[in-house]
Amino acid sequence: MLRFLVRRVLFGILVLWVVTVVVFAIFFLAPHDPARLIAGRMATPATVAAVRHNLGLDRPVYVQYGSFVWNLLHGNLGYSYYRAQPVTQLLLSRLPVTASLALGAAVLWLLIGVGIGVLAAVRPRSLEDRAATVFALTFYSMPPFLLGLVLLYLLFFRLHLAGVTFFAGGGYTPLTQDPLGWAQHLLLPWITLALVTSVTYIRLTRGSMLDVLGEDYIRTARSKGLGELRVIVVHALRSALTPVVTQFGVDLATLLGGAIVTEQVFGLPGLGQLSVQSVTNQDLPVIIGTVILFAFFIVVANILVDVLYAVLDPRVRLS
Amino acid sequence: MATGEPVLAMERADLELGGEVAARGPWRLAWERLRRDRAAIAATAFIVFISLVAIGAPLVAHLTGHPPDAQYRDTGLSINGIPVGPNRTFLFGTDELGRDVLVRVAYGARISLLVGAVASGLAVLVGIAVGMCAGYFGAAVDTLLSRFMDVILSFPLLLFAIALVTVVGPSLPLSVAIIVFFSWAPVGRVVRGQVLSLREKEFVEAARSVGASDLRILAVDILPNLAAQIIVYATLLVPLSIVFEATLSFLGLGVVPPTAEWGSMLAEAVSYYQVAWWYVAFPGAALLFTTLAFNILGDSVRDAVDPRGERMFVRG
Numbered sequence: 001m002l003r004f005l006v007r008r009v010l011f012g013i014l015v016l017w018v019v020t021v022v023v024f025a026i027f028f029l030a031p032h033d034p035a036r037l038i039a040g041r042m043a044t045p046a047t048v049a050a051v052r053h054n055l056g057l058d059r060p061v062y063v064q065y066g067s068f069v070w071n072l073l074h075g076n077l078g079y080s081y082y083r084a085q086p087v088t089q090l091l092l093s094r095l096p097v098t099a100s101l102a103l104g105a106a107v108l109w110l111l112i113g114v115g116i117g118v119l120a121a122v123r124p125r126s127l128e129d130r131a132a133t134v135f136a137l138t139f140y141s142m143p144p145f146l147l148g149l150v151l152l153y154l155l156f157f158r159l160h161l162a163g164v165t166f167f168a169g170g171g172y173t174p175l176t177q178d179p180l181g182w183a184q185h186l187l188l189p190w191i192t193l194a195l196v197t198s199v200t201y202i203r204l205t206r207g208s209m210l211d212v213l214g215e216d217y218i219r220t221a222r223s224k225g226l227g228e229l230r231v232i233v234v235h236a237l238r239s240a241l242t243p244v245v246t247q248f249g250v251d252l253a254t255l256l257g258g259a260i261v262t263e264q265v266f267g268l269p270g271l272g273q274l275s276v277q278s279v280t281n282q283d284l285p286v287i288i289g290t291v292i293l294f295a296f297f298i299v300v301a302n303i304l305v306d307v308l309y310a311v312l313d314p315r316v317r318l319s
Numbered sequence: 320m321a322t323g324e325p326v327l328a329m330e331r332a333d334l335e336l337g338g339e340v341a342a343r344g345p346w347r348l349a350w351e352r353l354r355r356d357r358a359a360i361a362a363t364a365f366i367v368f369i370s371l372v373a374i375g376a377p378l379v380a381h382l383t384g385h386p387p388d389a390q391y392r393d394t395g396l397s398i399n400g401i402p403v404g405p406n407r408t409f410l411f412g413t414d415e416l417g418r419d420v421l422v423r424v425a426y427g428a429r430i431s432l433l434v435g436a437v438a439s440g441l442a443v444l445v446g447i448a449v450g451m452c453a454g455y456f457g458a459a460v461d462t463l464l465s466r467f468m469d470v471i472l473s474f475p476l477l478l479f480a481i482a483l484v485t486v487v488g489p490s491l492p493l494s495v496a497i498i499v500f501f502s503w504a505p506v507g508r509v510v511r512g513q514v515l516s517l518r519e520k521e522f523v524e525a526a527r528s529v530g531a532s533d534l535r536i537l538a539v540d541i542l543p544n545l546a547a548q549i550i551v552y553a554t555l556l557v558p559l560s561i562v563f564e565a566t567l568s569f570l571g572l573g574v575v576p577p578t579a580e581w582g583s584m585l586a587e588a589v590s591y592y593q594v595a596w597w598y599v600a601f602p603g604a605a606l607l608f609t610t611l612a613f614n615i616l617g618d619s620v621r622d623a624v625d626p627r628g629e630r631m632f633v634r635g
Binding site: 019152257265278291 | 466469470473474475476477478479481482483484485486558562565566569570571572582585586588589592593596599603606607610611614615
């Protein structure tokens with residue numbers, strides 16, 4: 001187990017190292033000179049040179065990379081070109097929004113995915129199973145921004161016209177300020193992200209439930225007189241969930257991508273919106289900070305999932 | 320007499336083939352299975368239709384008399400400057416600049432299908448090359464390439480795309496490059512796994528013992544055995560690429576305005592959906608039905624090529 005863990009952590013560090021190298025290379029690929037950008041249009045060459053020196057851009061590349069990584073290890077991601085704020089502070093102020101979106105959506109999609117998957121598997125080829133298939137195929141093909149727009153039109157706009165003002169059309173209220181408003185503002189984004197992502201889980205749960213339900217121990221459980229509900233929930237679902245857990249780790253990178261798009265549709269002031277705005281502002285340090293932060297999350301989450309997987313399935317530990 | 324009839328009928332059918340037993344290869348069987356799949360036929364019909372629309376986009380512009388970027392501020396916008404809904408002049412309504420949505424949807428099909436085909440084609444090629452090298456040569460090559468694929472698969476890809484676009488500036492070739500870079504790794508993994516088992520097979524050993532070079536073994540003996548898997552993957556990569564490209568354009572990181580593209584049309588529609596449902600409905604439907612058609616076709620191809628394999632979306 002320890003060896004397994006060490007190997008996973010080392011691989012995680014490798015990924016993060018590659019991310020820093022790639023991101024740093026992008027810095028140097030940039031055709032825009034950040035010093036000129038900060039100094040402004042009217043700056044004299046002397047001012048630009050002074051700014052460049054201040055930013056340390058006149059030092060050799062490897063020294064710059066070294067100090068970049070050194071600062072990174074100390075949690076310092078530099079300053080935003082566009083907003084006069086440290087990147088770390090900026091990211092931390094946006095993190096709660098993206099975290100709320102991602103976590104809420106994750107709960108919802110696991111419920112939808114596993115729920116529908118089990119329903120479909122319990123009676124294969126039934127009407128429910130076919131309905132689940134149509135559901136999965138539709139949302140698998142539906143880009144999140146399109147689904148978001150459709151939901152906005154139907155559940156926000158049309159319902160508002162009909163006098164039902166339950167769903168919010170965008171924006172964000174912090175959880176600490178108004179928990180109910182927080183949930184209300186996030187409900188449509190959650191549904192959007194959850195529906196799109198749940199498809200994989202329906203498929204996985206259905207497949208592995210079908211396998212498990214054919215096992216001998218399920219027949220044993222039934223024959224000793226256990227109720228069908230107990231057999232399915234307690235006996236079958238537990239072992240059927242192993243592939244679901246793995247998929248959860250794999251999906252995190254996709255989830256963050258989906259979160260960026262969803263934030264854009266619903267005007268949520270999260271990390272995704274910040275990074276898209278930073279493209280317009282040519283604010284490279286912010287984008288790089290976001291990439292590194294997300295990469296860190298993905299790596300940590302993948303390690304956690306692998307550990308969880310090893311706990312659930314002893315064969316992984318031994319191999 | 321009555322009981323003997325079915326047997327006779329069967330014998331007659333055999334006789335009609337001229338007494339010969341017609342051999343049906345695996346490809347022929349797959350093709351016949353596909354032809355009997357009604358969902359696959361419908362999906363193919365739609366793909367053909369949307370391809371014709373893409374090719375004939377200039378014709379659509381000609382017939383309506385509206386070039387894709389022409390702004391009709393008098394007829395295409397209401398007095399308040401709001402897009403007008405579907406009518407006789409503008410069958411799909413207009414957008415916020417008074418442009419014809421129908422013509423723009425038709426032109427958008429060109430970009431989506433082009434990117435879908437080119438990006439997934441390139442991704443499959445790269446995936447085959449890398450996967451075959453990793454699987455065939457094994458040892459250090461395999462470790463290196465496999466780790467590389469693992470790294471790519473655990474990259475926050477959309478953010479990486481955002482960083483690249485910031486530096487290089489948005490463009491269609493860049494979008495294709497980004498899609499290829501992040502799509503080949505899953506193909507590479509599958510190919511590697513297949514090659515890993517194929518290279519131990521007797522026919523590969525036989526080829527090697529008669530002195531065939533590695534390149535020849537890979538191209539002549541191993542590649543044809545991968546064809547089925549590759550076709551399935553290529554079909555399923557097309558919708559993914561189309562959605563990825565539309566996502567980039569939606570975020571303003573893909574094609575540059577005023578180029579007509581479904582994703583960027585939907586991005587504009589975010590501000591107008593309350594007054595112009597058609598602005599969401601038509602580009603959205605085009606995007607949804609195109610990805611849906613490719614997904615259904617890909618699933619059917621998978622089923623036709625490997626009937627025992629697990630379908631992505633099970634049907635009856």
